[in-house]
Amino acid sequence: MKRVLACLFVVLMAxxxxxxxxxxxxxxREITVRVNGAVCGFCSxxxxxxxxxLPFVDTTKYENGIRTNSEEQSxxxxxxxxxxxxxxxxRNIVIEAGYETVSIEHNER
Amino acid sequence: MKLFQSSTMRxxxxxxxxxxxxxxxxxxxxxxxxxxxxxxxxxxxxxAGGYGFQFRHESYGSDELLRDDSEIDNxxxxxxxxxxxxxxxxxxFDRSKRVTFKLxxxxxxRRVASGDSSEQQKNEGLGDLVLGVPLKLYxxxxxxxxxxSITPSLRLPTGKTSGDFPISNGSWDYGVSLSYSSxxxxxxxxxxxxxxxxxxGKHGRRxxxxxxxNIDWGYRVYTNDxxxxxxxxxxxxSARYNERGDSLTTGASGGTRIHTGPIFAIFKDNIIFxxxxxxxxxxxTIGTSLCRGQELNVGIGAAF
Numbered sequence: 001m002k003r004v005l006a007c008l009f010v011v012l013m014a015x016x017x018x019x020x021x022x023x024x025x026x027x028x029r030e031i032t033v034r035v036n037g038a039v040c041g042f043c044s045x046x047x048x049x050x051x052x053x054l055p056f057v058d059t060t061k062y063e064n065g066i067r068t069n070s071e072e073q074s075x076x077x078x079x080x081x082x083x084x085x086x087x088x089x090x091r092n093i094v095i096e097a098g099y100e101t102v103s104i105e106h107n108e109r
Numbered sequence: 110m111k112l113f114q115s116s117t118m119r120x121x122x123x124x125x126x127x128x129x130x131x132x133x134x135x136x137x138x139x140x141x142x143x144x145x146x147x148x149x150x151x152x153x154x155x156x157a158g159g160y161g162f163q164f165r166h167e168s169y170g171s172d173e174l175l176r177d178d179s180e181i182d183n184x185x186x187x188x189x190x191x192x193x194x195x196x197x198x199x200x201x202f203d204r205s206k207r208v209t210f211k212l213x214x215x216x217x218x219r220r221v222a223s224g225d226s227s228e229q230q231k232n233e234g235l236g237d238l239v240l241g242v243p244l245k246l247y248x249x250x251x252x253x254x255x256x257x258s259i260t261p262s263l264r265l266p267t268g269k270t271s272g273d274f275p276i277s278n279g280s281w282d283y284g285v286s287l288s289y290s291s292x293x294x295x296x297x298x299x300x301x302x303x304x305x306x307x308x309x310g311k312h313g314r315r316x317x318x319x320x321x322x323n324i325d326w327g328y329r330v331y332t333n334d335x336x337x338x339x340x341x342x343x344x345x346x347s348a349r350y351n352e353r354g355d356s357l358t359t360g361a362s363g364g365t366r367i368h369t370g371p372i373f374a375i376f377k378d379n380i381i382f383x384x385x386x387x388x389x390x391x392x393x394t395i396g397t398s399l400c401r402g403q404e405l406n407v408g409i410g411a412a413f
Contacts, residue, residue, distance in 0.1 A: 036249040036250070036254075037247075037250065037253065038254075039252055039253070041332075041334065041338075041376070042152075042153055042339065042376040042381060043155045045153065045154075045156075045379045046155060046156025047156075048337070062335070063336070067335060068334050073251065073252055096156060096158075098155035098203075098204035
């Protein structure tokens with residue numbers, strides 16, 4: 001009985017480590033753009049609309065690849081693996097949408 | 110009509126207290142995350158090349174007869190009721206330069222004195238097209254954004270001038286408005302003063318010049334950032350002064366009035382729905398005229 005329990009424990013641990021390994025092998029890239037004055041989702045809709053059209057955006061995540069936070073005036077963009085990000089394009093989109101970029105941060109999860 | 114004077118006015122006072130209490134309750138119980146109202150014709154579309162459309166239905170009217178600021182008997186049952194459906198649009202060149210249009214379809218009826226009795230008059234048709242060029246100066250400061258605007262406007266005589274209750278007086282009119290608006294993550298405010306110069310129309314008819322002040326104070330009662338949904342509750346105060354015009358046309362009696370009431374607006378992504386109710390808190394007509402009555406305004410718009 002002890003052997004059976006030991007075997008089950010080993011199998012369970014192996015399964016857990018395999019799942020953890022899966023997550024670690026597929027890191028999730030994100031960019032967070034801080035936007036001056038973006039306190040309203042309706043008036044900053046232009047930012048979401050234009051950024052979601054960019055080729056490096058992973059539109060399968062969040063809402064068309066974008067997640068906004070009005071309390072922090074930030075726009076988080078999910079980035080496709082292996083794609084390069086043109087920060088200048090992002091800054092121009094924010095200006096065209098009627099705002100100014102404060103900072104652009106790259107994150108990996 | 111003195112403020113909260115008659116029994117009708119006492120009822121309005123009670124309603125006003127209820128509305129203010131409801132506003133206070135909403136403010137106390139509202140969540141931290143919230144959104145301000147952004148009508149299509151005000152803040153959005155803020156992005157270059159953006160455009161938007163809005164349908165708005167407005168109704169007002171009453172059978173309450175006023176002489177100056179007092180309610181008087183109305184044995185003939187005189188009344189006026191107006192329903193306007195507005196189609197509005199905006200195009201944004203960049204955040205500081207826009208053009209707008211507003212075109213109403215009007216359905217109206219009134220009961221006027223005719224000898225010892227009264228008779229019903231009604232009319233229906235297109236109203237005057239209003240074109241505007243809002244010029245805005247924005248400043249963004251972290252969790253705060255505000256703007257100053259000046260909007261020159263032109264009202265074209267596209268409205269129906271025929272019938273015994275004409276929708277338009279057929280004149281070319283000129284207007285200008287100055288406004289300031291600001292918002293942070295919870296609060297928003299808008300102050301707007303305007304003046305319309307009314308020219309002589311067909312058959313020399315004039316509606317009279319109009320000056321006004323609008324004040325909106327808003328609080329975001331709900332926000333869902335991941336789904337991009339937000340809702341705002343506002344208190345609107347609208348003050349108007351109308352010069353006395355020709356009694357043949359709509360709203361030509363002239364006078365001073367203050368309407369106030371709540372506005373509720375909710376948006377999802379680029380679509381906004383707005384409903385507002387206003388009641389007359391004060392009205393002082395020039396001579397004898399009908400009270401404008403309660404106003405109900407429902408609109409839906411989208412920005413692209």
